[in-house]
Amino acid sequence: MARDSKVAKACKAMKIYGISEETVKPVLKNLLNVFDNNWKFIEDDDYRALIDAIFDREDPKKRVLILRAPPPSSGKEWKHETARIQRDR
Numbered sequence: 784m785a786r787d788s789k790v791a792k793a794c795k796a797m798k799i800y801g802i803s804e805e806t807v808k809p810v811l812k813n814l815l816n817v818f819d820n821n822w823k824f825i826e827d828d829d830y831r832a833l834i835d836a837i838f839d840r841e842d843p844k845k846r847v848l849i850l851r852a853p854p855p856s857s858g859k860e861w862k863h864e865t866a867r868i869q870r871d872r
Contacts, residue, residue: 793833797830797837800834814832
């Protein structure tokens with residue numbers, strides 16, 4: 784697959800999460816340098832490395848920790864994830 788189509792596919796995958804192409808491309812370029820142009824590590828787990836790199840790059844003040852409580856009788860632990868704060872302009 785040509786590099787341009789891989790970039791387009793990565794941008795399309797990030798669009799689902801509300802991440803713009805302008806945000807994706809510089810991070811993707813950096814990851815390609817880190818991984819010596821090996822797409823395998825970037826494409827694995829539905830672009831997990833790319834998503835992580837994008838969130839690591841963003842301002843921590845624009846992130847919020849989301850806690851999800853399990854049902855009280857389940858005996859399971861709390862789950863957490865990080866999300867971006869989106870503000871209306």
